Amino acid sequence: MKDIELITTNCKGYVSDAELKAVAKPIKLVHQELISKKCPGNDFIGWLDLPSRIPATLISDIQATAKKIRDNCDVFIVLGIGGSYLGAKAAIDFLKPNFFNELSSEKPKIYFAGQNLSADYLHDMLQVVKDKRVIINVISKSGTTTETAVVFRVLKQYLEKLYGKNNIKDKIIATTDAVKGSLRKLAESEGYKTFIIPDDVGGRFSVLTPVGLLPIAAAGINIRELISGAKDFETKCNVLDIKKNPAYKYAGIRHILYKKGKKIEMLSGFHPNLHFVGEWWKQLFGESEGKDGKGIFPAACEFTTDLHSLGQIIQDGERNIFETFLVVEKSMAKINVPKLKEDIDGLNYLAGKDLDYVNYKAYEATASAHYEGKVPNMMISIPKRSAFNLGQLFYFFEKTTAISGLLSGVNPFDQPGVEAYKKKMFKLLGKPGI
Numbered sequence: 001m002k003d004i005e006l007i008t009t010n011c012k013g014y015v016s017d018a019e020l021k022a023v024a025k026p027i028k029l030v031h032q033e034l035i036s037k038k039c040p041g042n043d044f045i046g047w048l049d050l051p052s053r054i055p056a057t058l059i060s061d062i063q064a065t066a067k068k069i070r071d072n073c074d075v076f077i078v079l080g081i082g083g084s085y086l087g088a089k090a091a092i093d094f095l096k097p098n099f100f101n102e103l104s105s106e107k108p109k110i111y112f113a114g115q116n117l118s119a120d121y122l123h124d125m126l127q128v129v130k131d132k133r134v135i136i137n138v139i140s141k142s143g144t145t146t147e148t149a150v151v152f153r154v155l156k157q158y159l160e161k162l163y164g165k166n167n168i169k170d171k172i173i174a175t176t177d178a179v180k181g182s183l184r185k186l187a188e189s190e191g192y193k194t195f196i197i198p199d200d201v202g203g204r205f206s207v208l209t210p211v212g213l214l215p216i217a218a219a220g221i222n223i224r225e226l227i228s229g230a231k232d233f234e235t236k237c238n239v240l241d242i243k244k245n246p247a248y249k250y251a252g253i254r255h256i257l258y259k260k261g262k263k264i265e266m267l268s269g270f271h272p273n274l275h276f277v278g279e280w281w282k283q284l285f286g287e288s289e290g291k292d293g294k295g296i297f298p299a300a301c302e303f304t305t306d307l308h309s310l311g312q313i314i315q316d317g318e319r320n321i322f323e324t325f326l327v328v329e330k331s332m333a334k335i336n337v338p339k340l341k342e343d344i345d346g347l348n349y350l351a352g353k354d355l356d357y358v359n360y361k362a363y364e365a366t367a368s369a370h371y372e373g374k375v376p377n378m379m380i381s382i383p384k385r386s387a388f389n390l391g392q393l394f395y396f397f398e399k400t401t402a403i404s405g406l407l408s409g410v411n412p413f414d415q416p417g418v419e420a421y422k423k424k425m426f427k428l429l430g431k432p433g434i
């Protein structure tokens with residue numbers, strides 16, 4: 001199996017070998033701090049060796065539960081927000097066919113909720129799932145997140161009306177803390193099947209815990225392959241040599257570019273299936289690095305679509321951006337441009353070429369144009385839309401974000417800033433005790 005690969009050619013002129021050599025020194029220091037568990041936030045680094053120590057019994061339990069879900073429902077609803085939803089959504093969208101919920105061969109249909117407070121979203125989803133056999137996986141580490149808890153209350157009542165109060169316990173699975181939080185309390189009093197989110201793994205690093213693994217397995221994806229990709233990169237991203245460790249090279253280059261005024265990183269994928277990988281990545285980097293008045297602003301684009309909108313500001317706007325492209329080398333499908341007798345649209349010069357070829361040329365052209373427009377860029381080549389490559393990518397980004405945060409002197413594992421809106425919202429809502 002081919003590995004994902006980091007290509008940095010288009011950083012020439014922005015990041016020199018000497019600068020990379022220099023940044024390797026502080027990287028070595030933070031690497032030691034991280035692996036000896038002496039870094040800031042060291043009680044949240046359970047993700048570091050998670051791929052190599054996920055218990056076999058847990059994987060079997062997840063797979064058996066996923067089978068029950070697949071055998072017993074038409075619709076599987078995943079409730080969660082932030083780290084309790086983005087990893088599963090990213091994996092499912094990356095690995096399943098586009099429009100899979102519309103394909104009659106696909107069961108169960110999978111929907112996500114509890115990631116917003118929109119009455120219309122919830123109402124419309126309930127219209128879609130009406131008359132269908134539903135199983136819900138409610139996911140919340142704290143067990144108290146308002147968005148998820150409010151939507152769960154609505155869906156629980158919906159199930160109770162449909163099946164009767166005492167007949168829904170086998171239709172709800174809760175993924176939460178081992179002991180704390182109201183979701184744990186509720187799950188125990190109602191007798192739901194539960195999965196535990198480890199104490200030492202924060203939300204945005206939790207895709208390889210039951211938070212991500214259960215919904216991903218319920219979608220029919222091989223989670224062993226995903227874990228094995230992550231395990232492979234757990235080893236490859238632990239090497240000290242910055243030239244051989246793609247995560248350390250990526251972290252080093254980001255750090256150098258940031259110091260030179262490149263304050264925004266645009267993650268630009270050339271496949272719509274990467275959209276939620278971008279959303280997951282934004283949370284991972286934004287919550288980990290953005291604090292104490294510091295941090296690269298993580299933005300994501302979908303190319304070639306956004307070349308017809310944001311492409312303008314990337315090419316020509318303020319020169320404070322660098323870019324990281326995500327390129328899938330081989331699509332699952334092969335579609336050739338047809339040859340026409342009458343070449344009215346003038347496309348016969350592409351006849352017989354497949355869309356991957358055209359898409360790759362679009363990437364090459366974009367990378368070159370943006371580089372010439374003073375946007376240094378890197379590329380992560382993803383051989384295919386496989387669980388193995390996605391596991392590598394998840395771990396690569398997790399390791400980079402940890403090293404990047406530590407390099408810039410912040411605690412990459414907390415998120416004090418997300419509390420500010422909550423406090424104000426609770427006050428406005430009149431929550432008792434606030």
Ligand code: PA5
Pocket residue numbers: 081082083084139140141142143144145148202203204205287415
């Ligand atoms: O990264 C984080 O910790 C947060 O974004 C959480 O994932 C998010 O707020 C959801 O929290 P919880 O799982 O406690 O409901």
